[in-house]
Amino acid sequence: VTRGGQMVYGRYADSLFLDPVLNDANLDIWILTNLYDTLLQPTDDGKSVRPGLASAYVLSPDKKTLTLTLRPGIKFADGSPILASDVKWSLDRARDPNNGAWNGLLDSIASVAASGNTITLNLKHPDPSLTAALATFNAAIMPQKLFNAAPGKTDADKAKAFAEKPIGSGPFVLSEWKRGSYMVLKRNPYYWKKGEDGKALPYLDTLRFEIIPDDSTRILKLQAGEIQGAEFIPLSRVAELKANSKLNMLLFPSTKVNDIIMNNRPKLKDGTPNPLSDVRVRQAINYATDKTALIQLVTFGNGKPMNSFMSSATPLFDKGQKGYPYDLNKAKALLSAAGYKNGIDVTSMATSGSADDQALLTALQQMWGAAGIRLKIEQLDTATKTARYRANDFQMRTGAWTDDIADPSEITGYYAVFGATEAAHTGFKNDTLEKLFDQSQQEVSAVKRIGLYRQIQTLYANAAPTVFLFETPYPVALAKNVKGFVQIPLGYNIFERTSLEK
Amino acid sequence: MPKPTLLIGLVLLLILLLAALAPHVLAPYSPTDFDYKAILNPPTARHPFGTDNFGRDILSRVIYGTRIDLQIAVFTTLFPFLFGTLLGALTAFRGRWADALVGRIADLVVVFPFLVLVIAIVAVLGPGLTNMYIAVSAVGWVSYWRLTRGEVMVQKKAEYAQAAQVLGYSPARTLLRHILPNAVTPSIVYLMTDMSLGILLGASLGYLGLGAQPPTPEWGVMVADGKNFMATAWWISTFPGLALTLAGVTFSLIGDGLADALRPRA
Amino acid sequence: MQTSYVLRRLLQIIPLFVAVMVLVFLMVHLIPGDPVSTLLGDRATPDIVARANKELGLDRPLIVQFGLFAENLVRGNLGDSINLKIPVLRLIAERLPITLFLTVYAAILGVLMAVPLAILAAVRRNTWIDALIRAVFQVGLSLPVFYVALQLLTLLGARLGWFPIGGYGDTFGDHLYHLFLPALTLGLNLAAVLVRTLRNSVIEVLTAEYVEFARAKGLRTRVVMLRHVLRNALISSVTLLGLNIGALIGGAVITETVFAIPGVGRLMVDAIFGRDYPVIQGLTLTFAVLVSLVFLATDLIHARLDPRTEHR
Amino acid sequence: MTGATTAPLLSVRDLNVRIPTPAGELHAVRGVNFDLKPGEVLGLVGESGSGKSVTLRALLRLHRPPIAMSGEVLYGGQNLLALPESRLRAVRGAQISMIFQEPMTALNPVLTVGEQIQENLREHRGLRGKVAQDRAAELLDLTGIPSPRARLSDYPHQFSGGMRQRAMIAIALASEPKLLLADEPTTALDVTIQDQILRLLLRLREELHMSIILVTHDLGVVAQTCDRVAVMYGGRLMETAGVEELFHHPRHAYSLGLLRSLPGAGAHRQPLQPIPGGPPNLRYLPDGCTFAPRCLYVSPACLGSEPPLMMLEGGRASACVHHAELPAVSATGLEPESLPTQGVNV
Amino acid sequence: MTELTPAAPLLSVRHLTKTFPVPQGVFARWRGQPQRAVQALTDVDLTVRRGETLGIVGESGCGKSTLARTLVRLYDADSGSVRYDGQDVLTLRGAALRQYNRRVQMIFQDPFSSLNPRMNVGQVLREALSVHRMRPAEQIPARIAELLSLVGLPPEAAGRLPHEFSGGQRQRIGIARALALEPECLIADELVSALDVSVQAQVVNLLLELQERLNLTVLFVAHDLRLVRHLSHRVAVMYLGRVVEVATTEDVFDAPKHPYTQALLAAAPTLDPAHRTAAPALSGELPSPLNVPSGCAFRTRCPAAFDRCAVERPPLLTLAGGHEVACHLYSGQSEAALPQAAVLQAPVPQPGHS
């Protein structure tokens, strides 16, 4: 490998808030691990974990205590040592229910104890997803002293100040941030991981994020050699860039699923009866959806049909799921059986200005029309769409999901379990499924858990609260000389092993 | 006296109107139907303007788009024109405090960021052409108000207008029959420019997702849709772009021609 | 052009400012969608949303919120951005100069293009040169900004490599270099509008008796054109230029997006889509003041150019 | 008056100006011939649209393409219409200056009066800075503007109508021209101011030994100011004559009609004697004499070809077939008895 | 000269005053600066008798047009009164005002701008006839033809637009439009000033003829002294918003009393080349109407001005023979101060001259 140099990476939008606990958006999450390190880390396939700041961890036989050993000699980017107290403080902050949106991931922890280089987590109950949670961005270890030294009275104020110039222990450290324009990350000289050459990672001296909102401009800039990487390449241009010999067009497997979320309640918000409350109708819609054609049209062949509500890159995905093959006759039959011989009228919310939503829904309009499902598209701006969705005031909407944690519980808790968000606001509730899920949350045996998840996925598929569509990869284009970059299925951009070859 | 500019403009307009009124006669295909087998085809005899990423025939979409874009041109300007012109005439002719009040409101409209207004309206009513019309109308009247007001201020001092008063005609007659017809020309000429601006605005808002919604074949949105294919399928945005230019030229020619034709002979 | 006139105009901005403030506050708070849900996304549970709303004070009655907003405003505090968590004033202070730079640059390029071409078209009116100039600008005026921008980027940026693709640069020289294409894009648009009026006013001025008189004095053509024709022809274009610059400040959104320029236009769009109330409010107020100032400046320049102007 | 032997300062030979318009070519000046003696004031009169201004502008070749000028304007031995632009500028504004009817529109509104005078001084006298300023003040003083130095920095709109006209004269005189072309310099002014300006021009003519061509349609102004008169109608000269001869014995039916139509020629509140009809349309000129359709003396002789300007006795010329038959004006009572011969003049 | 029986005045104007405030900023007002105003008419007194022609002359800006426009209520007077046939004109509103306007018609100066460029002659006349219900609908075409022939235009003129006519013809259209309403009084503001002399005479003749036939009272506003002299029974001379002299035409032109009238007459060029004068009749410029001199407005240019002229405004005195003049030279007290060698070309006015 070649060491040194600066890599410029074109992002479509800037990060908002670089606090691991209080941030809200993928814009932050997907780059945070470059700045902050976690005790454990997700593997590159996103399905399991490997040691991070903790070199080892042991689960007690009763599965209610997790003991982690801190790696010796680890330091924050300012050179100060990472102490067990920093770890305890960080984890306590991350699991504080008053802090941010992610504390639920660490919900099972009853208390954290730190002594020497040992961290002991006492659990309320066995938690099969705990190790994955510890490899998630919000469980990042932050320097307690520096954080407390930041100006501001409350934790929230301090967080704001600290996040402007964060010091973590990730491979890079923020050196300059011109909001909306660029962000410069410098190599963290104290990073613990070693590269192929036996010296400390990362290889790059500087990593620079340029914010280039327009897709075409981002690509032009990459083609002109002004930047070495660009994210979110429109799928329509993948083929073109693949053919470009100066570029490496990569499609990283992702946990991203694209679906149509349906309102399963008998009545819509405005009181009109909702045919989608009939499972046969929901199944019919699924059968009427030609995923292969959609993948061709919307993703230009760069997608995979969904057979479960979760992506095939999510741990415990059941390969045996059949999903809904395209079957127009079955669709029609089911509709008739449900008493809708003349078809039904449905309305879907779409995000205005989203080319993908446009393409998708116009295609569905045609497909479903053949089965007598007359789709009306209602374009809304994101804020309005979200507000309507959260108020359960919709019939259908385009939906997409990416996992944040290498565990199926997150997506399942959101999609399949009623919970606080009413099963992705579909209103779907299946008591058996709920029981299975509760069980799976405490089932530490991997094999048993696989079985539970198989049942969950089958139950969900049969009830069809959503329309399964397709999975899409993360399209990233890189200059030919860029090596060692990965975007893991959780979306994290991993630059620690990235190098610019001659 | 023959007016070549106006004549050419009117001929072009006629062509546009024809396409707008009878797209189904002219267009070889449906503007919205997909053809999976003909995705991103370059111009051929079958598809003279090529096809887009859904296999839709660009020629047909451009032809069907005429109606949409002419509609945008008319609806973004008609209300502002009527309202602004009438209000301008009234405030200039009679209004003391009304004139001042409308002036303040106009100031407010001008300094208020248009985009905030559009998005606010779109957020309440949803995106789409109708709501774009509302947003544009809420702002667009100011230009016409200004133009007409200024012109009426001038015209009401003209001797023919004073003559109408001295002839004992009622104020309404003086304003509507005498002053307004002579004060409306700048507004009509501006109307033509404004129509192309309206179409352009529609395209810009389309770029931000606030304009015409798919699968509506609107030229501006079509150009935007073709943005990602400029390197591989130039035809997707080029032909609607040409259509936009043609419409712009048409309105501009008619505008220039009208300015000439409507100027009263001294 | 007395100071009292300027002062009075400045004072007139205040009621306008208040009206804008009330209007924008009501508008952003009454439209559907709210910053917290938008920011937290689809997944957040109701209690997380409620907690965030409480922290931001968004759960209080609108009138109380308005009171707080007004009070802060009087103290010169526009609040913190909900999405970016930094003070709005700082945000605007960072972004506004960029947009202003771009706007002024565009205006200069626009004028530099428009003036000579308009004169040329006017002097050679009804010849092919005139037709060509008018046609080129007509095409520029008929095509969407993003299309023109992308074509310029592809041609002058990517294909010929003369200019960098997007970005803003660090030094003044850098800015000039980086912002050339976006300024050209906006400038072309501006020039298209200017050429039309300027051409007409040059034609008009050319037939004015004082131009005839200047020629009868035996002055050189260049002197006649610059001293007598241009200055008078510009008078009518200045107001138009002012109006357009006002629109440019708020309308640079698309250009800023395409060229990846971190200006207020892009910020505004993001803020509106994200319902970032403090940012929308702050930007709207800034915009209102700026546009008012541009209009004032326009009037002052107009008065400079035209000594006959009487300020009332 | 100078004797007939003096060489003319300016000779105009067969001057034609053609103006292309969308509705067809307009032959605005048709074969105009005249001489101007040094120090002479020539009045050019005629109805509106008869081509006076177009003629005057053609003398300095001020018309721009597509307006076409032909013929000769001989000045100092050279034909101004054929001179290269650079040489022309040495005459234009330097030897021959021009002033206009409407000083408000003829002065550049955005330049101070001082700047506009100094511009001329710099171009033709090579004066700059302080010297130019002093000279400019002198010129304003010469035209009778009080506190001239202070007024140099005023803009035209800060002047009254009469002062503007004076300022324009000052600008025109800055180069100390030999010939002043004045296009209706007093029409926009009040009688009392017109009176002042005309007398100023006559005084300056004496002091600076200038010739003047004075375009006007006011016969009173002609009577009071000019040495000789040229009467224009439909783009042609109809008659040239010494001023007294013209007023007492016009030798063209048009001149006669003009004088007769003036109020004061008949009794109080009695009908006047208008020339019937209206001015000719220069695009559709009748065959023969242009004035024939309105003429009381018209005969078949007038209708064939257009009568040329014929030289008559006493250095005058007429283009009227019936010039010999026309009565003297005194018979019609140009000055009614009721007018006092001395004193108040109306 | 037609003999006039001194009839009761048809129109009488008393102390008519009209100012045009100059717009001023709030700051100036706030700082207590006095409101500046153009003094367009100051204390104007005039009477017009039925059937007579009253000429009004004066230099540009002296208020001639303002007077005319105030009389037809295009402007609202500041103070004073106007009585027409016993009616208080200044308080008329609505229908009554329109009725008054029908009886007192104004004809405008500019033949180019006084006709709506988009209406043809027939429409112009039809509108006038139908709005005021001058004729039942079926008689309107005949009346239009009649009016056209009255002003000497061919009947086919009805179908043409104003721009197709020459200036003189347009003035005829304007007159026809006024006559359509069968007015009693015509106010002609610079009716023929824009026309060439040869055409001027045609319109003047028309006016004379119509006045004879229809017994019109005419207020003839003009600055062409020759024309006013030819047309008017009586003449009023104005200077800076004031009437300085009113008398019969003969008196004004043959024996002018006010120094301004004298200067005005002297400045007008005569048609006789044999009589030329070298010195200007009057020096100095017209003062700004925003800043009218105190006392007598003419004193700044008056060769005969003396102390009193600066302090006291001379009232309009009626001298013997009904000759009215506003000059201190003619008030009894000023006799002694009368300069014996006035630098005027005119005969030195004799106080009490008849």
Ligand SMILES: Nc1ncnc2c1ncn2[C@@H]1O[C@H](COP(=O)(O)OP(=O)(O)OP(=O)(O)O)[C@@H](O)[C@H]1O
């Ligand atoms: N630039 C021009 N384009 C077209 N026609 C013109 C132009 N200049 C003059 N004419 C026409 O030429 C004719 C003569 O005009 P000119 O100005 O010489 O008249 P004039 O005798 O000076 O009249 P006036 O007394 O009104 O000034 C008129 O019919 C006029 O309309």
Ligand SMILES: Nc1ncnc2c1ncn2[C@@H]1O[C@H](COP(=O)(O)OP(=O)(O)OP(=O)(O)O)[C@@H](O)[C@H]1O
């Ligand atoms: N509408 C108006 N607003 C302001 N000032 C006015 C207005 N009309 C007239 N004036 C002013 O009032 C004064 C008298 O004007 P008026 O038009 O009555 O003069 P006039 O005697 O008719 O002059 P002219 O011979 O030029 O027509 C002038 O100083 C003029 O500037």
Ligand SMILES: [Mg+2]
């Ligand atoms: Mg002329």
Ligand SMILES: [Mg+2]
């Ligand atoms: Mg007047």
